Structure formats: structure tokens, C-alpha cells
Amino acid sequence: MAQWCATLPAGSRVAWVGGAPPVAVEHVPLSRADSLLGRDLDALVFDAADGLSADALGAASGALRGGGVLLLILPAAKSHPDSLFLHRFRQQLHRAAVPFPGPDAAVSSWPVPRGWLPQGATGDPCLTEDQRDAVQAVRDLAEGRAAPVLVITADRGRGKTAALGIAAAQLMTVSRSGGEGIHIGVTAPRLSALGPLFEQAKGLLPPAAVHEPGRLCLGASVLQYFPPDGVPDPVPDLMLVDEAAGIPAQWLDQWLAACLMARRPIAFTGTIHGYEGGGRGFAVRFRRTLARRVPDTRHLHLKTPVRWAVDDPLEALMARGLLLDAEAAEDASMTDARPGTCERKAFSREQLAGDEALLGDIFGLLSLAHYRTRPSDLQRMLDDPALKVVGLMHRGRAAAVALLADEGELGAGLCRSVWAGERRPQGHFLPVSLMLYGDMPPSGGMLRYRRVVRIAVHPAAQGRGLGTALVQALVEEAREAGIDLIGAGFGGTAPLLRFWTGQGFCPVRVGVKPEVSSGGWAVTVLQALTTEGQGGLDPVRAGFGRTLPMLLSDPLRGMAPDLAAGLFQGLTLAPLSGEDRRVIAAFARGRRVYEACLPALHAGVIRGLAASTESLAEDHRDALVMRVIQQRPWETVARHLGVSGRKPVITVLRRAVAGLPDDG
Template sequence: MDIAALAAEVRAAATRANHRRLVVLAGDRDACIDAAFDVLDGADVPDDETTIVTAREGFRFERLHPKRAGELLGSTRTAVVCDAHEEFSPNVVGRLVGAVDGGGLFVLLTPPLDEWPARTGSFDESLAVPPFSVSDVTGRFRERLVSTLRDHPGVAIANVDEGVVERDGSAPSPPDVGDRSPSVPRERERRFPRLAYESCLTGDQSRTLRSLERLADPGEAVVVEADRGRGKSAAAGLAAASLAAEGRDVLVTAPSYRSAEEVFVRAETLLSDLGALADSAERTSAGRQTQSGDHDEERHVLRANAEAGAEGGRVRFSDPPTAATLPDDPDAVLVDEAAALPVRLLSSFLDAPAAGFFTTVHGYEGAGRGFSVRFRDRLAESDFTVTDAALDEPIRYARGDPVETWAFRALLLDARPPVDPLVEDATPETVEYRAVSPEELLADDHLLSEAFGLLVFAHYRTEPNDLARLLDAPNLELRALCHEGHVVSVALLAREGGLDAETRRAMYEGARVRGNMLPDVFTSQLRDEEAGVPVGYRVMRIATHHAVRSRGLGSRLLTAVRREFAGRADYLGVGYGATPELLSFWAANGYSTVHLSTTRNDTSGEYSALMLLPLSEAGEALRDRHASYFIDRIVAVLSDPLRDVEPDVARAALRACEADVSPSLSDREWRVVVGASYGPGIYSAAPEAFRRLALAHLLSPDRVELDAREERLLVRKVLQGRPWTPVSEELGYVSQGQCMRALGDAYKPLVDEYGPESAREERARFTD
């Protein structure tokens, strides 16, 4: 077997087609690494255009540890070598495969392919969450991966142990798609500089830039969708620079600065070429690698000189939660990798004067589809005039690239639910409840794609690792509703708890225990060492097909799950970014609030809610214990770390808590409350009494009829202790005095409902 000759032939074919090729070197690790050098030499790949991703050290070309594979996102290499013998994970492949340029090679070093599915590594150890061990983890993902390697076009396989070439890597010729070169609109038809259009690389890119000109005007939104490698970030950068050159303030956001780095590279280049880049362009530490390998998220700013615009524009970066507040009132917001952000956070940008949303349709960065389904509905209902643009033409390689299609297939980057007509007649009465096993998923690609496609839609960020977890993790179970054989609703459940005393003790003393989110929070944060004893199933994700939402299918699925697990678990649980709608949904399905996190999620900007549904006496004891803890601390928490939580979130979280509080007020405190509601008294004389009474009402709002604004007033002023003036303005009272009177009026029915005889006697002094 002549590896060098094989590599030369494979690269020559790749160069002719302007495609990539995948070369698999299977066998002993040392032999695979030696063969990789032969491949690179035979393919004539320069060392400075090569990166190897491996845990080993000592190579003549760039080497990255697998944990740093993400650093290649957005970059291009002629060859990338991935050592799958150690520290291998699906995410590593997803991060690396897109970094190979047209005519280049993705070289995968693997154990012997027949043996690889049974080989365990560090990723398998991460799936062995307590109480499971690595022996409980299966190799179904690798079994499926090997199958795709053996039958996909453009994949060459060499067995280095036996010296045999099993596949030569041949692939069909690329389709003839005609001339797709960029064009420059005539001067009177364009707003952006000619140089911006001349910087485009494809006709798609120039047409997209033409659409992005709309962002110069308020009330406009542009959505740019593309697969990876189509130049959407570059188009965003050209648009940002063009707007800044006009004097516009452009705010850029993305899941991390690194994700948006290409935007700034293109913007800086164009501003410089236009002679509009100010000498004082501010470059902070954003994106600069630290010793830990992390990246600072500080703001990065490019400034256009004043001559280029009325006041001189700028392009600046903020992380998503900060950007959602629209700091310093930008003229336009550009959201890169929008599919990786949750819908609620994306919705904040609908308040911007103009907004551009750039999203990867498929690929490692864009697996989350909440954007394309749920957010697009909100965008359509907004005040924006929406323009759509799509980038189909690859920039770094030609259409029909076999490595791209292999990655989509192997990692299910293009997984999607069934098409609408197949499920649009589904109702709770027509569906069948199924326990879908990993074996069934492995045997049926159609079922796997539909189920995983729905899970992708359920979350703003789904990674290739999640596919392997679905197939191999021993703590996960999948349940589905099917309509005429097609998946319409899915729930992914994670077994938690049932932990031994040693594990519980370690968790209590600060150790992190993988895969046990609810017991971990209850034990480490809320100091309940026995919380890990009951066995529970946490609903990690639940999703219903967008064509049949609001028909009760999600509730139908949860009801079936509840019935099935009643005999085998102590509780069902859930943790998620809290919104009023989600809190109400879970409460309607029997789940009750036991915790609100005291910090916002960095990506979603939301506080997390934890809820439990008991299935046994042990589960009920756990729920009651933590509901009681929650009520004991919530007033203090709302006035300190949760002082900025939205009133409707607090209202819904309290309403969903299975706890009944009878307000305990002294006779003097009741006189203060009655005086402030029916007489001349004031709230500030005894705020704690008002808090206890407000809490009692919000836990049992059906006992007394207050409208939503009155309840928001109880949260903002009484429980969170906000000043009168901002509370008055936020809730729409015409003056502070009116707001104060409204608070007194809100307490009148509470006095009537909860007040003892002494309170009623005090009330009579002002009403008789």
C-alpha cells in the first residue's frame, strides 16, 4: 500500500473539483500518525497550511489539543488531521470539518474500524453519569459513524495495520452551476460604497449586501440564512463598515466575540480601504486568548473618522444579554449566529431601530432552530419590514462537496422534523405514545432524523455531542408521540438521583456530579444532602412539531410520561429559563416551583426555574421540603439577587409553588396594613407585614381577585423594594401619589380575606 500515492491521487481529484476529501487512516495509533505524515507529503500540503488536532505533542506543523478545536472555527486550512484515538468527541469533528478549504484534505485517524465502536475514551467517560459507569455507555454513535465512512462518496479508507486501501475516495464530478460571480449595482441604485461590492466573492454575497442596505433606514430588518462557509459573516462585516462609514452606530452581538470575529475583520479591512478607519480605533482585549484558553468578552470597537459621516460612526461588540438592552441606543443591531441564541433574547432586538439577523441553517454553529421556527413568527408580527436573503453558493469549495454532505449526514446537522403535510392532522386523539429505544434509532435513520430534528428545534443550541448522548448515554430515555408513523412530539428524559452516600457527601462538600442537575442544585446550593436519594427523571427537552402546536400534544405527552414512570421513579423534574408562559405550561401539567436561580444565564439572559412533580411518597417529601425552603427565602431573594426579575416571572413562579402560607401578623402590624389601605396610614411603617401578606396572595391568587397590574405592583414595590418613582413609571401610573393609592387599594381585599377579627374592627373605624 502506497499511502503517499493514494494521497496524491485523492488531492488531485479534490483540486480538480474544488472539493474536499476525507482520508481515514485506521489502525494502531502510532502507525496512523506515521501514515498521516505520508499523506501530507504525498498530497504536497505545506506545513504552514496544516493543523493536527491531538492530545500528543511534538509535530512540525501547528498542533491543537482537542479541547481547543473550536479555535479553528472561521479559519481555513489545506489539511486538518484529527486524531480520534484519544479525546475524541463528535463536537471535535463538527468544529474541524468546516475549516478545510476546497482542494484540501480532512484526515481522520481512528482505531481499526471494526473495533472502534467498542473502544471507550474520555467522551464515553463523560456520558457515564452517576450512578452509571463507563461500562454502561454504548458505542452506537461510532457504529453509525463507521457506517457512513464506509459508504459515503469522497471518503478514502486505508487500513494501516494490514496495509490495505479499502476505499479510494472517488466521488461524482461537481454539478455545472454556471457563472455565479459577484456584481456591483449601478451607483444610483446602491447606497453602500462600490468598494464594498467589489469585496464580495460570489453573486449571492453581493445580492445579500444589496439587501443589507435597508438597515440604513429605521423600521427595517434583514434575515440572512446560509449553510456554513457561504460568507454570511463577511457580508455582515461589509454592511457594518458601510453603515459606520455613513456615521451609523452599529452594535454587533453573537454567542461569543470569537463567533463575530470575521465580522470585525471584514469591517476593519473595508473601513481601512475606504480611508475611513479612525486612527484612534479602539481595540480592547476582546477575542484575545488567555492562558486558560478562554476568550475575554470585553467590547471591541472600530471607529470611522468624522469626515466619513456626520459624527463618525462605529462598529462595536457586546455579549448577547448586554446587547439585548440596546446600550447607548445603536442605529442598527447585527446578530451573528442568531440560531445559537434563545428566542426570548432574540426578541429583545425587535426594539432596535433596525436589525440584521445572520444565521447558519446547518452546521456546527447553527443546529438550534428556535430562530427559524419560533422567532420568525415574532419577527413577522413585529413592526419591522422584513427582507430575506440567502447565501447558497459555497465560497471555499464548490457545490456538492462530499465532505460537507458527509458531515451533515454523520452528525445529523441537517436533521429536521417531518414535513408539515405529514403531521398537520395530528391531535391528542390520533397520536400513539412510544418509548423509542436507542436501538430503534440506530436501525432507522428516518426515525432518528425526525426525532433528533424535533429535539434540535426544542433548544437554541444543539451540538453533535447531543446526537451521541441520545444514542449512547445510559441515563437518557426518549419518549415520543407519533401520528401515522411520523414523530410529532418528543421528550428527552434524564435519570437523576439514586446516589450512594459517598457521592451525596462529595456533592454536599462541593464536588460536581455530572448528569444530576436537580440533586446537584438541591444538595450543593440548598444544602440538602438527602436530595440525591430519590430517583427522578428530568425532562431535559420537550418539543412539539410547529405545525401542530397549541393542540395539547405537549401536555398529552407529559401525561403519558407521568403514567409510565409512576411505578419506577419518585419524581419528574424540569429546569429551564423561566418565562411566564413556560411557568404556566409546566404548572398546568402538575409541576410545582421549588427554586429560582439567583443569577441569569449568560446566553439566554433568563433566570432558571426548577420544578418537581412527585410520583411517590419520597418524591412528595422532596417537593414539599424544597417548596417550603423556596417560600422561606423568596422574599429576601426577591429584594436582593432577584431584584431585577420580571414581575410576571415572579408571579408565575409563586403561583406554581405547592405551598400555602397563612400570613402571621401581629395586631399592631394588622393595624398598620389596615391604616394604609382603608385609612391614613403608610406602607413604610411596616414593610415586612405587607410582604408576608403579598406572598400569601401570590401563592394563592384565586382567593382574592386582583388584576395583573396590581399583582405586578405587589412584586415590584413590596417584594422587590423598588423606589416609588420607577415603579410608577414602569407600571403606567400617572404619578407617584396615584401609585401609592393603588397599593393601598390592592391591600383592601387582602385585609378582607386574611384579616382576623381585630383587623376587621380596625377597618370599621374607617368604613362605618
């Protein structure tokens, strides 16, 4: 390897990903492979001798420019004989006629980088017509010549991030010459991903521009980064959301709502076939939101690469090898998909690895339904013997799919160590999290668990009971197999929680910080299938009922009120005292002030929500949760209800309390 690196042309940009390089080149650990995103490398050595990281390879390979060389050091086949992922990847390499130089091959026969770069017109920073169209679309958006929302999608390497930087620089320059500044906000999953955007803008602005991390100024004009989880006030004149497929949908909704309310234009970009996954889910699901809220949204798709040639062999190889381009079944094939027309099938790892069409169908559906479906998920599907894949197949195509993992049956000593916080064994999410953060006793770790890791229903077949049918089948199969507890974890939303509780599951834990992947609070649900399982569930459920009100008044204060209300449903609580009932009735009739009734109101609202929320109007439910349970400021509750001041909120609260269901 050192000899080959020494033969590279002078000035070659080379990076070594993986173990320590034997030569003086840039070294990037596997864990930081995504730091190469946006770079232009001439040569990349990817050292996978100790094991292939699918995510790292997917990220690093995108840094090679056209004409560059990827030198891939694979582990010996005999060192990983059970890795179906590695076996399949080797097959893809052979099918693509990738050379495998033997240990005796002369280094002079190894490929070296050759020069290739697309050329734009003289004086034009855009390298393709597609990129030029994207820049003009952003300018039209900012200058009010188009709909207030723009969506730009592309496969990676099409120059969409650079296009945002070019457009920003042009807008800042025009605003400066006109004497007025423009405030351009930009966000992305992380600031480091915006390096190409800021570098492109900086290179096009005059020397007077001031550049600091996450901020570029030219006179009164500013290009500024904002974290994706916080909308600034005031909203910038123009908002650019780069790599939106990597940002939780709830945060995207917040940016969209804020810009629409402030009458500010906003552009979203998304990578469709990227190593981080989620692009297809973004394109389908967020497009539905836009179609409902902004029907005249402009959509632009960039096809022509700027960093390599059309039909680049490395791009095609990575797409096949890591299934970056996996597609779910066509919508038309799911027109009449229903539980009665589908066949439930369980697939072994060997079946999936040996059937490219089936594997692509299932992985494509998972990618379509879930943000952040990565190559590592494919690797786990093929290599993890504890993971099971079950699908509802409609005429041979996946209409719904679930990934399952068996957990628990931990030894008594290990359970005590987990409960004490001394050990956290991998692959046992449900028992470990419930012993550490819930009220599961140490003996609970010895029970048998089955976790629904992922579940997805084809978008064209949703709303027909396929998800319900699949979960019900999974529950019955787990019961027949002697599983004690079946559960799942997901980024909490009220509709998702209603789905799971509708199948007999109950919430037993909620994370105190929003998930980075979904933007929502992680909710864990559980269902007991045996007497022993019920014995483990009861203390967990009781503990959840005790802690939930306290969590909602502090770390979960910002949780959406519909989700917060749903978490209470089904809790078993002691009935209200007679005195509390009298105080609540007096408040509802307007005879007592709010502060004097707080303890009784708090107890009454919790029990009312636990009984049912179906009889409550939405504004009544939200007022009770936000003010009485979460203790949000009066002005925040008033703004949410669309009223002004404390007095009308009190009026809503009195009516809401009067409509609470009787706790028995």
C-alpha cells in the first residue's frame, strides 16, 4: 500500500479510512468517515481488514471525484465465514469486474487517478445546466418570482449544496449593490455538512466579506447557520434547509410553519439515494405535507453529476452493493392490497442474501417508510442471526414488513448488574432500558422478550388494515412461541401511539430528550403475553404512572399535548377523594380561583385523561395538558388556543374540567 501511495501523482488528495496508514497520508477513523462528505479526493484507501463498516464505506466513497481510485482492503473471506453481507458484497464486486490484485501483483499494474473535472462556462460557477437551474430557482424564490416553497432533490454528487452557496453569494452581492442587506438562514443535520456551501459562497464574494464558523457577512447581508431543532425569531428573509432528508420530519414541519406564518420563502434540498438513507421517505412523506399546505410548491430534481461522469462505475457499484438505490414495489402493484390478499412469510438471512429482487423490495420499503435507513441496517439484516424478517406479500411484492429481535433471558447475576447500572449488554433494548430507567425488577430481565425493531407498510397500501393485521399476527406468533412480553420503541407521535395502543400495547417509558433521528420523544410500548410477563409489566406500568406527571412538568414540558394526553390513557389510578371532586366542581362553575384548586385539578385531569380523551374537544384537551399538567406559561397556552391573555384561557379550562370523564 505504501508503494502504491508513493506512485500517485504529486499533489494528489489522498485519504486513508480505517486502521493506521503505513504512509504519511490523511488518516480518517471509521467513526469519522462522514467528515469526508463534500470533499474531492483523488484516491481513497478504505481499510476494512478488520471488518467492513457499510455506513463508513457509503460515506467515504462519495468523496471521490471522477477519475479517482478507491483501494478497498477487504477482510479475508475465511475470517468472516458467516457474514452474508460481506459474501454478497464480494459478489457485487466480481459482477462489476473490479480487479482483485493478488499479493504478488506488481504495484505498477494498480490503477492510479486520472484527471477529470466537468467544466462550466467561463465566469460561471455552475458546472452543469441542472446546477444552473437550481441556482436560478433559489433566486426566483428569494426575489418573489415563484411559490414560497422550493424543493430540490438529487442523488449525491449533483452539486445541490454548492448551488445553495452560489445562489446565496449572488443574492448577497445584489443586495449589497442595492444598498439593502438580506438575511439568509441555512440549516442542515450538522454544521460540518455545510462546508461546501460556505466555501462556495465565500469564494464568490469580494474580499470585504467576513467569514467565521457558521456565518458569512457582506455589508448588511448575512448568511448564517441555525441548528435544525430551533427556529429563530425573527425568521430570516430566506431560509435554506440542506439535506432535509436527514432532519426529523417534526423539525421540518416547524421550519415550514414558521416561514409560512412570517411570509418568508424557504427551500428544502434532499439526497434521494444517499448513504444516510431517508431520502425516499422524505420525498414521499414530506411531499404529502407540502401538497396539503402549499399546493403550488415548486419541485426540481437534479440528474447530472458534477463530481463524476454520468454512469460512473463507482456510483453504480455502491448503489448495488449497499442498496442505496433500492426501490419498493410500484404504487400500481398495491392498488388492491389488503389483509385478505396478502400472504405472511418469514424470510431467513440466506433467502434474502440469495434473492436480489426480494432483498431490494424489502429494503426499499424500509427505506421508504423510515428516515435514516442506512447501509448498516442492510448489513444487520443479513448478518445478525437474532434479527427476524417477516412480510405481508402481495403477488410476490412486499406490502408490509417487520423486523423482529428476541431479547431477554439474561442470567440472574447479569440482571442484578444491569439494574444497578453496572452493565448494559447489547442487543437487549427492552429489558435493559426498563431495568435501568423503569421500575422493572432485576428478575424481569430473565423473561423472554420480542421487540418489533421496524415496521413499514407500503404508502400506496396504507389505511387498509395491513399494519394492524401484521402486528396482530406477530403478537399471536410470539404468544405461541412462549414469549412473555412483546414491545416496540418509536419516535412518539399521537397517531403512532394510537396505533400501538389500539393493538393492546401500553406505553411504559418515554425518553426525556427528543430523538435525533425522528425529532420526537422515544416512546416504548409493551404487551404482556403470559402470566409471568404480566407480573413484570405491572410494576413498570405503575412506576410510569407515578413519574409521567413529573416528567411532563419539566423535561417533557414541550411535548405536543395530544401525545402527552395519550400517554395517560389506560393508567390505573386511585379514585379522587370526595373533597377533590367538590373543589373541581366549584372551579368548573366559576366559584373558585385557579390557584386555589391546583392540587385537585392536577389529580382530576390526570385521572380524566387516563379514563378517556374521546369526550374532550381538542382545545379543551390541549388547555388541560399544557397549563395544568405541563405548567406552561399563560401566554404560551393562550397563543396555542388562539386567544389573548389569561382570562380566556381560564374560561376554556373551566369548560374543559366540566367535560372530563368521571374516573369512577
